[in-house]
Amino acid sequence: MHFFKSLFIAVTVSIAVNVSGQTLEVPLITNVSVDKVSQKPRITWSMTDPSTIDGYIIKRQIFGRQGVVDGSYETVATINDPSQFSYLDVSADAILGPAEPGLKPENYRVASFKDVGGGTPQYSLMSEPVATIFLSPIAFDLCLEQNTLNWTAYNGFGENLTGYNIYYSNTLTGAITLVGKVNGDITTFVHEKVEANTTYFYYVEAVDTGNLMANSNIQQITTTMPPLPQVMNADYASVEQDGIVSLSFTLDENAEVNEYLLLKSNTLNGAYDTISSFPNGSGIVTYSDNLSTNEQIAYYKVHAINTCGLPSRATTWLII
Structure with missing residues (x-):
């Protein structure tokens, strides 16, 4: 097995800007999901007519980096292929730092660009921001024998969000078990009757009406119980x-x-x-x-x- 309330966003039409007599289409982010293998964010978007542009820039919201304004969106990747509609953020810029979806939600925006001559590309407006789901550290209650999960609401599907699926496995390469489902307005789940002294790997999956999915980061918890008396x-x-x-x-x-x-x-x-x-x-x-x-x-x-x-x-x- 590979592992693997909020801002509201509903984008139904692309926003365009007129640049040098041309209209550049704004990419539409379809989902931002934490990759099950690398545990890095994958951003996926769509374009009505990619033949009208030369590529894209991917921007991530930055916090806590020296020399960078907190909350600003900074370019982490430039894609020179207009037919590419997905990017895995494995960047590790010395100034901006790596994406860390296991520690916090990672927020992204995408813009298209076109080379209109003169050495300076022209850019579309930025897309609406979409963040990864952040699954917080799991809370284990040894007396109630249960694990409690909490996560950030996913803002990438807007009104099309139907709910969340909760999965676990006992190893990173073991069988995945669907342990529960909740509605889209709920961001907590209690896994009851967990086994003592057992390791659980959890992740949450957002689902929309079109069966698009976006995964959270993985969180691990071991249900350590006090040892039994030896004598x-x-x-x-x-x-x-x-x-x-x-x-x-x-x-x-x-x-x-x-x-x-x-x-x-x-x-x-x-x-x-x-x-x-x-x-x-x-x-x-x-x-x-x-x-x-x-x-x-x-x-x-x-x-x-x-x-x-x-x-x-x-x-x-x-x-x-």
């Missing part, structure tokens, strides 16, 4: 006198748990009641229990309670 031993249980039962357990004093609960039941598979608790950091613990006169048998065990307040591991039973 959970039921050592012994003995009746001392007058119905007093002495219990001993060896627990993992270094485990990432909230506490340990001592449980008791009259039947092996019945309901257990909590009769005591031991704090995190406990090693060997002992407890004395009083058996009532009508109790002929009792079952004891210790449960480790994790940081979410849920049982994570139990000892074997001690039977009296």
Whole structure:
């Protein structure tokens, strides 16, 4: 597998400018998508009659670069083939810097140009800006066992945006799974019941009425859970006198748990009641229990309670 609210834009006609007696058509950006393999933005556009021009310039909005005005659109590529309608922005200009769709939305505009002589090309107006979808870092909730995704709304399809598809894979080259779909006015999704200690690679895909698609960047998350206690031993249980039962357990004093609960039941598979608790950091613990006169048998065990307040591991039973 290769991996892989907002500005509103609805462009239905090309804008033109009269240059030296000629009218230059403005390119129409059809989509801006993060390439699944390179994780760089790919800009795609269309022209009604490319034979009337000599090429295109691609401009990217720049932020945080010394010597460049924040928010200005600067040329990152000049294309001298009027029949080329796509550009993968792998530019790495020392001043403008590389495109980084994994860190922020990347905004683009395209213009056409024509050589009218004199060594100075004439340019059309710039197209309306279109940005990549930016999928933010994934938020993992270990207690709810879910991953929450948030992304920027895609402005490239305008009113034709029908919604977003959410995909994941467990490896960059593994099978892709469509985990959910949301409407075009929604930019968040919760992936529930994720597996513990598993890596997920996510991306979001915008879809329009004409089945055009635009992908976000990929975000990776590993659902790291606290390790289970390594030591959970039921050592012994003995009746001392007058119905007093002495219990001993060896627990993992270094485990990432909230506490340990001592449980008791009259039947092996019945309901257990909590009769005591031991704090995190406990090693060997002992407890004395009083058996009532009508109790002929009792079952004891210790449960480790994790940081979410849920049982994570139990000892074997001690039977009296």
